[in-house]
Amino acid sequence: MSIYKVFDSVTQFFSEAVARIFGPTDDAYPQTGVQPFEGDLPESKKSDW
Template sequence: MRILRWLRDSFDYIFGAFARIFGPDDDAYPAVGVQPYEGDPYSSSWI
């Protein structure tokens, strides 16, 4: 019985990892797109 439980738990662990890797994404990031950069350009004035 302990061997069967160990096999079942091992299979669930491996299959769970496989399903998480190859399953659909579960990310909840907002689709904001590319944000423009409005900062100052770099100038090397120390030379």
């Protein structure tokens, strides 16, 4: 392999890594929004409130 091919492959490796880090996210999570609280609050052991 010539030095130019090695340099080209190293440059491509790092440029793909930088593009992946600073590029837009590719998450496929559904947008659910704010979820309402449906649980019970614990009883406070302090009566100072």
